[in-house]
Amino acid sequence: MAATIPHSRPLSDSEVEGPALKKQRLDVEEMEVEVKKVVESTTKEPEEIVISLESAQRNRAPKHKKKKRKEPPLPEPCSPSDVLYQEIRTLLGGDVVVSVTEAGGAFQPPYEYGEEVEVKIETIGSGGTGIALAPPEKGPWAVVVPFALSGESVRVRIGKTDRMHSIGFLLEVLTRNAELRDDSLVQCKYFGSCGGCQYQMVSGENQLSLKRDVIVKAYKTYSQLQPTVIPPIEPTVESPLVYAYRTKITPHFERPPKHAKKEDVASGAQPPWLKIGFNLTNSNSTLDIEECPIATPILNNQYKSDRKDIIQNIFSYKKGVSLMYRDSLDTSFDASEMMTPPIDKLSDAFTRHVCVSDQKGSSREMVGDYLFEYNAGGFFQNNNSVLPLMVDYVRDLINPGEGKEHPTHLVDTYCGAGLFAISLSSAFQKVAGIELSQSSIASAKANAKLNSIPDDKISFLSGEASNIFATVQDFPPERTAIVIDPPRKGCDDLFLKQLLAFRCNTVVYVSCNVHTQARDVGIIVRETANDGEGRRYRLESLRGFDLFPQTAHVESVALLRLY
Numbered sequence: 001m002a003a004t005i006p007h008s009r010p011l012s013d014s015e016v017e018g019p020a021l022k023k024q025r026l027d028v029e030e031m032e033v034e035v036k037k038v039v040e041s042t043t044k045e046p047e048e049i050v051i052s053l054e055s056a057q058r059n060r061a062p063k064h065k066k067k068k069r070k071e072p073p074l075p076e077p078c079s080p081s082d083v084l085y086q087e088i089r090t091l092l093g094g095d096v097v098v099s100v101t102e103a104g105g106a107f108q109p110p111y112e113y114g115e116e117v118e119v120k121i122e123t124i125g126s127g128g129t130g131i132a133l134a135p136p137e138k139g140p141w142a143v144v145v146p147f148a149l150s151g152e153s154v155r156v157r158i159g160k161t162d163r164m165h166s167i168g169f170l171l172e173v174l175t176r177n178a179e180l181r182d183d184s185l186v187q188c189k190y191f192g193s194c195g196g197c198q199y200q201m202v203s204g205e206n207q208l209s210l211k212r213d214v215i216v217k218a219y220k221t222y223s224q225l226q227p228t229v230i231p232p233i234e235p236t237v238e239s240p241l242v243y244a245y246r247t248k249i250t251p252h253f254e255r256p257p258k259h260a261k262k263e264d265v266a267s268g269a270q271p272p273w274l275k276i277g278f279n280l281t282n283s284n285s286t287l288d289i290e291e292c293p294i295a296t297p298i299l300n301n302q303y304k305s306d307r308k309d310i311i312q313n314i315f316s317y318k319k320g321v322s323l324m325y326r327d328s329l330d331t332s333f334d335a336s337e338m339m340t341p342p343i344d345k346l347s348d349a350f351t352r353h354v355c356v357s358d359q360k361g362s363s364r365e366m367v368g369d370y371l372f373e374y375n376a377g378g379f380f381q382n383n384n385s386v387l388p389l390m391v392d393y394v395r396d397l398i399n400p401g402e403g404k405e406h407p408t409h410l411v412d413t414y415c416g417a418g419l420f421a422i423s424l425s426s427a428f429q430k431v432a433g434i435e436l437s438q439s440s441i442a443s444a445k446a447n448a449k450l451n452s453i454p455d456d457k458i459s460f461l462s463g464e465a466s467n468i469f470a471t472v473q474d475f476p477p478e479r480t481a482i483v484i485d486p487p488r489k490g491c492d493d494l495f496l497k498q499l500l501a502f503r504c505n506t507v508v509y510v511s512c513n514v515h516t517q518a519r520d521v522g523i524i525v526r527e528t529a530n531d532g533e534g535r536r537y538r539l540e541s542l543r544g545f546d547l548f549p550q551t552a553h554v555e556s557v558a559l560l561r562l563y
C-alpha cells in the first residue's frame with residue numbers, strides 16, 4: 001500500500017526555476033569558509049554506462065529553440081554540489097554526461113516545472129537525498145528527491161533544475177524501502193519541509209551505516225588512492241543523544257516586507273508573512289519553526305520566548321536577523337573555583353545550564369574532565385554528548401600500543417578554543433596549538449590556565465595553520481603527533497607542503513567534510529608513497545562519528561602513520 005508523507009508540501013512561489021541550486025544556509029562559522037582552492041579534478045571514469053550515447057544526444061537536444069544561456073561553471077571540487085554531481089555522473093555514466101553537456105543539454109530538463117512524475121530511487125546521495133534516474137525515453141537525467149530512500153518508488157513534483165538533474169519534491173512514497181523507512185520514528189513536525197534533518201525516518205543503526213557509506217564513497221571518489229591502501233572503514237560511532245543534542249542553533253528571519261502593516265501584529269498573532277526559523281529544504285526561503293527537537297531543551301525554551309518578542313517588535317527590525325542560541329553551563333559561577341579541587345561535578349556549577357544568545361557572550365562546557373570557555377559566537381563543536389568519545393578515540397589512536405614509544409609532543413592545528421590540545425595534554429611533554437581566530441586563541445590560552453596546564457608545557461599561537469611548523473622546530477618529528485581539524489574547505493597547499501616537510505610520526509585528521517579530508521589524505525599518502533622506509537605515510541584507520549544525528553552529516557577521523 002502506498003504510504004503518504006504527511007509533511008510533504010506544495011511548491012512555494014519562491015521556488016522558481018533557477019540556474020543552479022543556491023547554497024544552503026550554513027552555520028555562522030561555516031560561512032567564514034569560502035572554498036578558494038582549486039584542486040585537480042578528481043573525476044573518475046564511469047562505473048557503468050546505463051544509457052546509450054545516441055539516445056543521450058537525441059533526447060537532450062533542446063526541444064524549443066531557446067536563447068542560449070551561459071551555463072554556470074562546474075561546482076567547486078568537494079563542495080556539496082560537486083559531491084552530488086559526481087554521484088549523478090556515476091549513475092548516468094561519465095561519457096553520457098560529457099556528451100549531453102557538449103550538446104548544451106546539461107541544464108535542459110526533460111520535465112516541465114511543476115509536473116508530477118513517478119520515479120524509482122537508485123541510491124541515497126551523500127547529502128542524504130534520494131537520487132532517481134529519469135526513464136530511458138526521457139534521456140539521461142536525474143531527479144534528486146529529498147526524504148526518499150534507495151529502492152523506493154515515489155511520486156514527486158518537479159522543481160528547480162541544476163546540472164543534469166531536477167529537484168523532485170516528494171508527494172508520496174508508492175513503494176517504501178521497508179528495511180530503511182519507519183515513519184513512526186519521526187519526532188519533528190517540520191520534518192519533510194525543514195532543510196535541517198534528512199534521516200528522522202531512518203533508525204539510528206541505519207543512519208550510522210549510511211554515514212559509513214558516505215566515507216567509503218568519499219575516499220573512492222576524492223582520494224585518488226588505490227583501493228588497496230584504503231583501510232576498511234570502521235563502524236560509525238553513535239552519539240549518546242540522538243535528539244536534544246544540538247548545543248547551538250541559528251534561526252533567522254527577514255524584516256517586514258513592503259506590503260506589511262503594523263495592524264498585522266496588533267492582536268499579538270503572527271502575521272503570515274513573518275517566518276522565523278530555518279531554511280526550507282532545497283530553498284533559501286525560511287520555514288517558520290517554533291521548536292527544533294534536535295536542539296537542547298534550554299535553547300528551545302529561550303527561542304520560543306524570544307519568538308513572541310520578535311513578533312511584537314518586528315517593525316523595529318530594519319534588516320533580516322540571524323539569531324544565535326548556545327547552550328552553556330551557568331557562567332555566573334566562578335570558573336577557576338569550579339576547577340579547584342575538590343571538584344564536585346554534581347554541583348550546580350557543573351549541572352545548571354543557561355542559554356547564551358549574545359554572540360560576544362561567554363559560553364562554557366565540560367568535555368571529559370576539562371572545562372572549556374569560549375566566545376558563544378565562535379567555533380565549538382555542537383554535540384557535547386559525543387565529544388568525550390571522539391576525544392578519547394583520538395587519544396587512543398595516537399597511542400601506538402604496547403612496546404612502542406608514545407609520542408612526547410603534540411601539535412593541534414586549527415585548534416579553536418583548545419579542545420584537543422588541552423584534552424590530550426596529559427599524555428605529552430609539550431603541546432602547541434594554532435588557530436586563525438584571535439578570540440578562540442585567547443580562549444584556548446585561558447582554558448589552559450583554567451585546567452591547570454603549565455605555561456611551559458602548552459602554547460597557543462594565533463595565525464594561519466601553516467605558520468605552526470616554523471614555531472615547533474624544536475619538536476622532534478619522530479616523537480610528535482599532529483591533530484588536524486580544519487574547516488570544511490580542508491587544508492591549503494601551503495599547509496600540506498609544510499606538513500610533509502615536517503614529516504611527524506603520527507597524523508590524526510578530524511573533519512566535518514569527509515570529501516576534503518579524502519582529498520588531503522590522498523595527497524599526503526600519494527606524495528610520500530615513493531619515499532624510503534619510515535618516510536611514507538600509511539592510512540591506518542578511518543572512522544565516522546555521529547556528531548549530527550538525524551542529518552546526513554558525518555565527522556570523519558583518519559589516522560596516518562609513517563612506516
Ligand SMILES: C[S@@+](CC[C@H](N)C(=O)[O-])C[C@H]1O[C@@H](n2cnc3c(N)ncnc32)[C@H](O)[C@@H]1O
Pocket residue numbers: 379380381413414415416417418419420434435436437440463464465466485486487488512
Ligand atoms: C572545525 S573547527 C575545529 C576547532 C577545534 N579543533 C575544535 O574541535 O573545537 C576549525 C577551526 O579552524 C579555524 N581556522 C579556519 N581557517 C584556518 C586557518 N587557515 N588557519 C588556522 N585556523 C583556521 C577556525 O577558526 C575554526 O576554529
